[in-house]
Every structure is written in structure tokens, then in C-alpha cells.
Amino acid sequence: MTGGEAFREMKGFFNPRSVAVAGASKTATKLGNVVLSNLLRLGFRGRVYPLHPEGGELMGLPAHPDLHSLGERVELAVSVLPRERTQEFVEECAAAGVKRVIVSAAGFGDDGEEGRRMQDRLVEAARRSGMRLMGPNSVGTLSTESGLATSLMTLEPLRAGDISIVAQTGLFAGGFARWISSTQRFGLAKVACLGNKADVDEVDVLSYLGNDSQTRVIAVYTEGLGRGREFWELAREVTARKPVILLKGGRTDLGARMAAGHTGSLAGMDAVYRGALAQAGVIQVEDLEGLFGCAKALSYCPLPRGPQLGVVSITGAGTVLAADACRRRGLSLPPLREGARRRIARSVPAWAPLGNPADIWSATLSSGVEEGYREVLQAMAGQEDIHMLAVLFTLVPESEFDAAAVLRELREEHPEKPVLACFLGSSREDGERWFDSLESIGIPVYESIERCVEAAWALARSAERRAFGG
Amino acid sequence: MTGGEAFREMKGFFNPRSVAVAGASKTATKLGNVVLSNLLRLGFRGRVYPLHPEGGELMGLPAHPDLHSLGERVELAVSVLPRERTQEFVEECAAAGVKRVIVSAAGFGDDGEEGRRMQDRLVEAARRSGMRLMGPNSVGTLSTESGLATSLMTLEPLRAGDISIVAQTGLFAGGFARWISSTQRFGLAKVACLGNKADVDEVDVLSYLGNDSQTRVIAVYTEGLGRGREFWELAREVTARKPVILLKGGRTDLGARMAAGHTGSLAGMDAVYRGALAQAGVIQVEDLEGLFGCAKALSYCPLPRGPQLGVVSITGAGTVLAADACRRRGLSLPPLREGARRRIARSVPAWAPLGNPADIWSATLSSGVEEGYREVLQAMAGQEDIHMLAVLFTLVPESEFDAAAVLRELREEHPEKPVLACFLGSSREDGERWFDSLESIGIPVYESIERCVEAAWALARSAERRAFGG
Numbered sequence: 001m002t003g004g005e006a007f008r009e010m011k012g013f014f015n016p017r018s019v020a021v022a023g024a025s026k027t028a029t030k031l032g033n034v035v036l037s038n039l040l041r042l043g044f045r046g047r048v049y050p051l052h053p054e055g056g057e058l059m060g061l062p063a064h065p066d067l068h069s070l071g072e073r074v075e076l077a078v079s080v081l082p083r084e085r086t087q088e089f090v091e092e093c094a095a096a097g098v099k100r101v102i103v104s105a106a107g108f109g110d111d112g113e114e115g116r117r118m119q120d121r122l123v124e125a126a127r128r129s130g131m132r133l134m135g136p137n138s139v140g141t142l143s144t145e146s147g148l149a150t151s152l153m154t155l156e157p158l159r160a161g162d163i164s165i166v167a168q169t170g171l172f173a174g175g176f177a178r179w180i181s182s183t184q185r186f187g188l189a190k191v192a193c194l195g196n197k198a199d200v201d202e203v204d205v206l207s208y209l210g211n212d213s214q215t216r217v218i219a220v221y222t223e224g225l226g227r228g229r230e231f232w233e234l235a236r237e238v239t240a241r242k243p244v245i246l247l248k249g250g251r252t253d254l255g256a257r258m259a260a261g262h263t264g265s266l267a268g269m270d271a272v273y274r275g276a277l278a279q280a281g282v283i284q285v286e287d288l289e290g291l292f293g294c295a296k297a298l299s300y301c302p303l304p305r306g307p308q309l310g311v312v313s314i315t316g317a318g319t320v321l322a323a324d325a326c327r328r329r330g331l332s333l334p335p336l337r338e339g340a341r342r343r344i345a346r347s348v349p350a351w352a353p354l355g356n357p358a359d360i361w362s363a364t365l366s367s368g369v370e371e372g373y374r375e376v377l378q379a380m381a382g383q384e385d386i387h388m389l390a391v392l393f394t395l396v397p398e399s400e401f402d403a404a405a406v407l408r409e410l411r412e413e414h415p416e417k418p419v420l421a422c423f424l425g426s427s428r429e430d431g432e433r434w435f436d437s438l439e440s441i442g443i444p445v446y447e448s449i450e451r452c453v454e455a456a457w458a459l460a461r462s463a464e465r466r467a468f469g470g
Numbered sequence: 471m472t473g474g475e476a477f478r479e480m481k482g483f484f485n486p487r488s489v490a491v492a493g494a495s496k497t498a499t500k501l502g503n504v505v506l507s508n509l510l511r512l513g514f515r516g517r518v519y520p521l522h523p524e525g526g527e528l529m530g531l532p533a534h535p536d537l538h539s540l541g542e543r544v545e546l547a548v549s550v551l552p553r554e555r556t557q558e559f560v561e562e563c564a565a566a567g568v569k570r571v572i573v574s575a576a577g578f579g580d581d582g583e584e585g586r587r588m589q590d591r592l593v594e595a596a597r598r599s600g601m602r603l604m605g606p607n608s609v610g611t612l613s614t615e616s617g618l619a620t621s622l623m624t625l626e627p628l629r630a631g632d633i634s635i636v637a638q639t640g641l642f643a644g645g646f647a648r649w650i651s652s653t654q655r656f657g658l659a660k661v662a663c664l665g666n667k668a669d670v671d672e673v674d675v676l677s678y679l680g681n682d683s684q685t686r687v688i689a690v691y692t693e694g695l696g697r698g699r700e701f702w703e704l705a706r707e708v709t710a711r712k713p714v715i716l717l718k719g720g721r722t723d724l725g726a727r728m729a730a731g732h733t734g735s736l737a738g739m740d741a742v743y744r745g746a747l748a749q750a751g752v753i754q755v756e757d758l759e760g761l762f763g764c765a766k767a768l769s770y771c772p773l774p775r776g777p778q779l780g781v782v783s784i785t786g787a788g789t790v791l792a793a794d795a796c797r798r799r800g801l802s803l804p805p806l807r808e809g810a811r812r813r814i815a816r817s818v819p820a821w822a823p824l825g826n827p828a829d830i831w832s833a834t835l836s837s838g839v840e841e842g843y844r845e846v847l848q849a850m851a852g853q854e855d856i857h858m859l860a861v862l863f864t865l866v867p868e869s870e871f872d873a874a875a876v877l878r879e880l881r882e883e884h885p886e887k888p889v890l891a892c893f894l895g896s897s898r899e900d901g902e903r904w905f906d907s908l909e910s911i912g913i914p915v916y917e918s919i920e921r922c923v924e925a926a927w928a929l930a931r932s933a934e935r936r937a938f939g940g
Contacts, residue, residue: 034868179901427648
């Protein structure tokens with residue numbers, strides 16, 4: 001198969017021109033109906049065919065008894081049928097010449113020997129006819145480009161963006177998709193929730209996303225890579241163009257045992273994974289917060305020209321904790337050079353020389369909060385060997401100012417330097433207001449110093465990979 | 471000094487019957503005015519005396535030119551004067567027989583040799599007259615019992631509770647106090663922000679809080695313990711009665727250098743600290759989120775009778791990541807015994823046997839979400855060697871139910887078992903609604919699996935300390 005064919009094969013899972021849904025019901029609360037209503041609510045731009053043995057109408061759409069009666073070979077079939085009826089439907093798909101099917105039922109490779117045999121039969125039927133199968137135990141895909149969602153969880157319209165996610169779990173097409181839409185400002189391109197990965201796996205999807213023009217940042221949650229070598233080779237190639245962030249679930253023996261249970265994955269040994277993936281330029285994080293936090297920074301910010309950080313904080317404790325976090329992440333904080341010192345000297349009393357991290361409390365007392373931040377940030381940004389800036393704020397009325405204006409100005413002068421922000425304590429209202437004002441101009445905001453520094457680290461890692469990798 | 475005298479000495483920093491504030495101004499925006507307006511807004515129950523050389527009136531209060539003219543020996547003096555006028559005021563306090571002073575000005579021990587000499591002179595003046603000095607570079611204290619706040623940041627009224635905080639940084643009496651009031655449901659008892667710790671230090675305050683009846687949980691942020699041995703001995707004694715959670719800033723060489731700069735603290739070597747403090751029963755966390763997250767659990771929950779956890783999740787990935795987190799924290803997850811299995815068998819299809827962590831997705835498909843959670847949680851809670859429960863939710867419309875009712879019922883039957891909750895993805899509105907409904911019945915809620923498990927670990931550590939320590 002050529003690269004172009006493989007790309008089109010996967011593309012049909014995200015942007016199909018037509019979808020058939022098996023398992024929708026005349027009872028409104030069934031899972032199949034959630035799929036249909038999501039497709040309607042999210043404005044899917046292709047044709048939708050509900051399948052129902054009795055025909056009739058489902059959610060305003062004419063239902064067909066089976067794939068043969070559609071008069072069209074659909075690009076994607078989605079099965080929300082119970083486990084017992086899945087094999088038959090997959091064979092129907094194969095017979096009808098359908099090339100892609102998503103199977104949501106569980107109780108296959110995730111459930112012992114018998115389940116594994118049933119899963120093997122599904123895959124056999126698919127492979128015989130050259131059909132690709134996503135799942136079983138998969139809620140499938142989201143695509144903001146086509147408006148497709150095959151999730152079993154009710155979704156609200158999704159914001160389009162440049163972050164794509166490949167995961168085993170359906171969380172990313174359910175609770176987290178809702179969380180992103182309603183609390184975050186970044187947007188999604190494509191999401192794939194692969195479930196048991198009996199056929200379609202991370203290698204297939206990563207290969208597609210690596211060439212998908214909407215996708216600029218790729219986040220992966222995996223509990224075990226079946227094709228480790230292929231993933232490694234592919235990742236090495238993709239990370240030279242787009243950052244790939246990865247969270248491995250099942251990194252401890254206990255976690256690995258759970259992973260084996262719920263998707264039938266064999267979790268590889270942690271140290272082997274980590275070394276190989278790091279070598280391939282993959283940014284590895286420890287938890288879901290890290291996955292989202294790093295993806296956001298990589299989506300919003302330019303890649304820095306080097307790994308060194310300047311930190312500005314209105315509190316001393318912020319400088320201490322940021323220094324600890326930078327040291328743990330291996331990020332260096334260059335000292336302020338003569339030029340920067342001279343500039344700062346204008347706005348800071350002589351008895352409080354600033355370093356990096358810079359504690360600007362004294363500067364704000366003598367020059368006001370806005371002037372304190374502006375002067376020190378400008379001085380740092382003007383220093384060549386400071387490649388990124390992390391700005392720590394505490395949101396109290398005394399330190400209220402138009403930070404977005406100051407940071408916008410800073411970025412206009414230094415567009416090549418990423419700027420990240422961190423809030424150390426704020427009321428709910430102030431926090432939301434500042435979050436919106438900074439994120440709307442593309443500055444990623446964190447509520448934790450460690451998360452902010454982790455994101456800077458991810459930027460540095462990705463920049464290093466882009467500069468030296470390939 | 472007797473224990474009772476030492477207690478009263480410190481108590482006057484939190485619940486004084488009278489306070490004099492030096493540095494308030496007729497210009498409304500000055501820091502001294504923030505102190506006065508906080509005292510008024512928070513309803514301080516003692517007498518307030520603004521000091522101003524010209525007398526007159528400040529914020530509706532009669533101002534006095536100096537302490538001598540008050541006609542009363544105030545229990546607490548607060549100096550918001552600039553550095554240059556601080557020595558003189560401390561001497562005035564000493565001469566007027568004042569026994570406690572809080573000094574906010576910076577530029578002392580935090581600023582090189584000259585600053586350190588100036589700081590020594592402050593302390594000398596205080597000690598000569600038997601006065602205790604908090605600071606310099608300190609924003610002082612909060613007390614919900616008396617309504618006192620000496621913070622330089624505008625505060626809204628604070629919720630009373632049983633968590634007390636000792637910190638070097640003023641963050642806890644500024645941004646974080648606002649954050650707690652407006653986004654959290656736990657309340658504060660006392661907060662002390664010690665700054666340079668030229669005189670009053672963590673040992674003084676911990677000793678007081680250990681005996682303060684309002685305080686049940688103590689959180690400490692320190693960048694270096696000047697009296698390490700005394701702190702260790704005292705902590706060993708206090709942790710046998712109340713949990714002490716501690717975050718050490720400046721644990722890396724880089725962080726320690728920053729700490730030396732901003733409060734003049736000498737940060738001790740990390741390994742020595744950690745071993746000794748663990749031995750004293752202190753719960754050590756890695757970041758501010760850990761400090762708040764553990765404090766909340768210790769405030770809300772009973773101490774478990776053992777360290778073992780049961781985990782229930784509606785998503786498989788939740789069980790994998792929870793298992794990883796438990797393993798890393800050394801928390802064990804006992805397997806389900808025969809009794810629990812029998813009970814669960816009623817509501818779960820035979821092909822999906824549940825373990826611990828329990829992935830209840832199948833159970834919810836066959837029995838509904840509410841029944842799935844209730845049956846599995848009840849079965850786990852009924853198992854003797856499961857001492858705590860962590861419940862993971864994803865908040866999508868399909869899994870909506872009255873979780874508070876189910877968990878309340880669970881706790882009524884098993885009041886000795888802490889229950890913690892974690893949300894994996896939700897819309898802002900659903901998240902806030904569920905947060906309020908669960909936290910209002912005393913169930914601590916986390917938005918991260920690792921934070922939830924960390925809090926369970928803190929409960930286990932504290933219970934172990936209480937059972938074996940002393």
C-alpha cells in the first residue's frame with residue numbers, strides 16, 4: 001500500500017463522506033441514539049444512515065434494515081450493537097464492501113480466552129475483505145474538520161484546533177472532550193479512541209496524523225504499544241515535524257496488570273519504553289495534566305530557539321519553587337547580563353538586585369506593578385540567551401493591571417520567544433478573567449508552577465528535536 | 471517561660487484584643503490602608519488604632535500620633551512603614567511595653583550584609599524589652615476566630631475552618647487566601663506568614679497551633695528551618711495529635727540559592743530534611759497542590775483504620791492510572807474477597823469480573839450508573855481490609871446520577887472509612903455542581919487521579935502516625 005492509500009484509509013475514520021450506525025434504537029436513551037444525536041448536534045458534514053431491522057425513522061433520519069439496502073457503499077460503519085451481534089455485523093460490513101468499521105462493544109480481548117477468540121474472529125472477517133477495524137471496545141473518533149463524532153457520550157459542539165489525540169480509552173471522546181470544550185481555549189483537530197486495538201493501532205493513527213494538515217500537536221495515551229518498533233521508527237520521523245507527547249498508563253506492575261485486564265494490552269517494561277521513546281524525540285509525561293498542559297503550550301507557542309528560561313515572579317516563594325522545578329526538569333536559568341541589569345536598574349531600588357528567577361516585589365513597590373513586570377520582562381526578553389519567559393502572577397487587587405497588553409507588547413517585540421503564565425492564587429472570578437484574557441492572545445496559563453515549567457520543558461525538548469532530529 | 475505563657479505570647483499574634491497599625495496613610499491606596507480596610511471588612515473583634523503623625527481620622531477611625539498617646543498598651547503592633555522608619559518604630563513599641571510586633575518592610579536579612587545588620591538591630595531592640603517580632607518581610611497573620619488580618623493584600627471575608635498554615639511567603643495571606651475563599655469549601659483557622667523569621671519562626675507557631683483548639687490540620691511551607699532540631703522534636707510531638715503537612719521550597723541547589731536571596735534562609739540539605747521529618751511523622755509533599763490537596767482530605771475525612779485503598783472507576787484508564795499512582799505511593803489495593811465478589815455478582819455480567827481497582831463500565835451498562843457505583847462501593851466498603859475508598863467519575867450526561875446521595879449512604883454505613891472523589895473530565899458547569907454537592911457533605915474532590923491518591927496516602931500516613939507514634 002502506498003503512503004497515499006494508507007492516508008486515505010485512515011482519513012475515512014475521521015472525515016468519511018458517509019456513515020452507517022448500527023445499534024440505534026427507537027428507545028431514545030440507547031447508546032446508538034447518542035451517536036446519532038451527536039452527529040446531528042455537531043453538524044457532521046457527511047451522510048448519516050441509521051440501521052434498524054424495522055426500517056422506519058430514527059431521530060428524523062430514514063432507517064435502513066441493513067447495509068445492502070442503502071444503495072451506497074458507506075465509507076464508515078459504526079457498530080453500537082451488543083457483543084453477541086457484533087460478529088454478524090462485521091461480516092455484513094465485509095460483504096457490503098465497507099472499508100472501515102468501529103466496534104464499540106466490550107467483552108472481547110479485554111475479557112479472557114473466550115473473548116480473545118471472539119476478537120480474533122472479528123479481525124479475521126475484516127482482514128479477509130481488506131476492511132480496517134477500530135476496536136472492539138472503542139468509542140472511535142472525533143473530527144472537528146468533518147463534524148464527525150462516534151462517541152457514546154453526549155457531546156456539545158467542539159472547538160476546532162490543532163491538537164489531535166490518540167488514546168486507548170474513550171475518556172478523550174467523552175468527559176475530557178466536554179472539559180476541553182467548556183473550560184479550555186485550545187481546540188481539537190482529531191481524536192481517536194482505539195480500545196482493544198485488535199486491528200487499527202497507534203501506528204496507523206500516528207502515521208495519519210503525522211500527515212494531517214489540521215494537526216500540529218499530537219498527544220498519545222497508551223497502555224502498551226503492540227508494534228513498538230514500528231511506533232518508534234514512525235515517531236522518530238513524525239517528531240522531526242510535529243511534537244508528539246505521550247503518557248504511558250500501566251508503568252508500574254500494578255498498573256500494567258489493570259491495563260491487561262481492560263484492553264488486553266501487554267504493557268512493556270517501563271525503562272525500555274522510556275529510553276527508546278526519548279531517543280525518538282517523544283515528549284513523555286507522567287499524568288493527564290501533563291499531557292494537556294504540554295499539548296497546550298506546543299499548540300500556542302512558537303518553538304524557542306534554545307532551552308533557557310527567564311522567570312519573573314511577584315513573590316519570592318514563586319522564584320524558589322520555580323527554580324526547584326527548573327532544576328528538576330534540567331532547564332537552565334541564565335543569569336542576567338550587564339545589559340539587562342542596566343535596564344532594570346532604572347526601575348528597581350538599588351538594594352534589591354534582580355536575578356533569574358527575578359523576584360520583582362521590590363520593583364513593583366517602587367514603580368508600580370505594571371511597570372515592574374514590563375521592565376523586568378523586557379530586559380529578560382532582550383537578553384539573547386533567554387529563549388522563553390515564564391511569568392508568575394498572584395491575582396490580588398493590589399497587583400491588578402492589564403497583563404495581556406504588557407505581554408502582547410512583549411511578544412510583538414520578541415515573537416520568537418514563547419511566553420507562559422502561571423497564577424498563584426486568585427478568586428474564581430479574577431482567575432477566569434485573567435485566564436481568558438491571556439489565553440485569548442495565545443499565552444498558555446497554568447495554575448501550578450511545576451505545570452508551567454513542565455510545559456516550558458516540553459517546548460525546549462520539541463525545539464531541540466526539531467533542530468537536531470530528522 | 472511556661473507552656474501557657476508561650477501559648478499566650480503567640481496567641482496575641484492571632485487573637486489580640488487590640489492592634490495598632492503604623493503606616494496607614496491619608497492616601498487611600500497605601501498598603502497600610504489595606505490593613506485597616508481588611509480589619510474592618512473581616513470584622514476584627516478587637517480594637518484598632520491607626521497611627522499617624524498628624525492624628526485626625528483614617529478610614530473612619532481616630533488616628534493617634536504614636537503608641538504612647540493611645541492610653542492603652544496594645545497587644546499587637548503592625549508596622550507597614552518603609553524600611554528606613556522601621557527601627558525607630560520597633561524601639562517605640564519596646565518603649566511602650568508592646569509585646570508583639572509584625573514588620574512588613576523588606577530589605578533586611580533578605581538583602582545582603584547591610585540588611586542583615588539592620589535586621590539584627592531590630593531583633594536586639596525587641597529582645598531587650600521581651601517583645602516578640604514577626605518578620606521583617608512578613609505580612610503577618612490571619613485568624614478567622616478573631617477576624618484579624620494583617621495582610622497587605624485586599625481580602626474578602628474568610629471561611630472559618632480547621633486548617634492552619636505556617637509559611638514564610640505572604641502568598642497564603644494574599645492570592646491563596648482569596649483562592650480558598652472563593653473556589654474551595656474548606657476553611658482556615660490561622661495563617662502566619664513569617665517572612666525573614668528574624669525572631670518568630672516555625673517552632674514558635676507550630677507549638678502554638680499544636681495547642682490551638684480551632685486547628686486540626688497544620689500545613690507548613692518553609693524554605694529552611696533555622697531551628698531544625700527543635701522543629702523536629704516539636705513536630706514529633708504534634709503529629710501524634712494533629713497532622714502536619716510540609717512543603718519545602720529550595721530543595722534543589724538552584725531553589726536554595728533563591729531562598730537565601732529572598733528571606734535570607736539557609737536551606738538545609740534535602741535528604742537530611744526528608745528523612746528526619748518523615749521520622750517525626752511529618753507528611754511531606756512536593757508542591758503547593760499537594761499541600762492543599764492533602765490538607766483538605768485531612769480536614770474532611772476521618773483517619774482510616776489502615777492504609778489500604780479500594781478504587782472504583784467508570785473508565786478502564788482510570789483504574790490503570792490509579793493503580794500506577796497507588797504503586798508509586800506505596801498504597802496497597804487488596805483484592806476483592808469472596809463476600810464482596812458475591813455481592814457484586816448480582817449486578818455485573820459474568821464475563822466482566824471486577825477487581826480492585828474496579829472498572830465498573832460493564833456493571834453500569836447492565837445495571838445503570840447509580841446501581842453500578844452503589845453495588846460495587848458497598849461491596850468494597852463492606853470488606854474489612856479496605857480502609858478507604860477513592861471514587862473516579864467522568865461527568866457526562868450518560869453517567870449523571872445523585873452521587874452525593876449514594877456516597878452519603880455509604881458513609882452512614884461505614885463512617886470510619888474515608889471516601890475521596892476524582893473527576894475525570896466534565897464541563898465547567900457539571901464540574902462545579904458535582905464539586906459543590908460532594909464537598910458539601912465532606913468528600914474531598916480532586917481533578918487528578920494522582921492528587922486523589924496522594925491525599926489517600928496522606929490519610930494513611932497520618933493514621934499510621936497516630937496509631938504508632940507519640
